[in-house]
Amino acid sequence: MLTIALPKGRIADDALLLFKKVYATEFSFKNRKLIVECGGFKFLLVRSQDVPTYVMRAAADLGVCGKDVLLESGAQVTELLDLKFGRCKVALGMRKGESLAQPRPSIRVATKMVNTAKRFFASKAMAVEVIKLYGSIELAPLVGLADAIVDIVETGETMRENDLEMVEVIAESSARLFANRESFIENKREIIALREAIAGVL
Ligand code: PRP
Secondary structure (H helix, E strand, O other), X not given: OEEXXXXXXXXXXXXXXXXXXXHOOOOOOOOOOOEEEEOOEEEEEEOHHHHHHHHHOOOOOEEEEEHHHHHHHOOOOEEEXXXXXXXXXXXXXXXXXXXOOOOOOOEEEEEOOHHHHHHHHHHXXXXXXXXXXXXXXXXXXXXXXXXXXXXXXXXXXXXXXXXXXXXXXXXXXXXXXXXOHHHHHHOHHHHHHHHHHHHHHO
16 A cells, blocks of 8 residues: 655645545545545655655655755655646745845845755855744844845745845745655556556646
8 A cells, every 4th residue: 555645734635636536535634633544545644844754764655745845855756746736936035126146245044945045055156144944934134134035935925015026036846746766666557557647637
């Protein structure tokens, strides 16, 4: 039986809806249960940022999470399919009118996505001080905690409402189906059949 790690929240709902369409069975997590067996699969409900860990360490054969989360985790997994939902951008944001061109010895960047931010500035050969936050990232430049942010942009509303603008898009993201590398080799037929079935209803 294949084990599939799904992230809590909207991506899990959308992913369960997909499995429902593919297998015409009812899937849902109830009563705070974190493991559900259904339609010949075992589903695990985990925190989005933890999905790559479950898959990379073979606690799950397959996982679904945003490409942004995969990039941040650096997990070595086999990406199988772009599920097309949960679309967003990972972007660099600054206060209106400001830009990276302004001279400063080092830029202070607030973010939840420390690895992504470090990689981005390394690719530009720019010195950066990364300040790890857990939420409300857009606040940091408004109160002088940071010069810029690296964050998820969905509608752009939060940046707009806080007088920030996107200076650069670092990555386009959407939900991805991916597999543990060894499990993919062992269960290739089953996993490819699942991928084909899901691709068919997308
Ligand atoms: C995310 C992200 C932005 C916002 C972007 O935050 O970190 O703040 O959504 O969405 P928008 O472009 O549609 O405005 P989330 O809602 O997860 O809350 P958090 O800041 O507390 O993490």
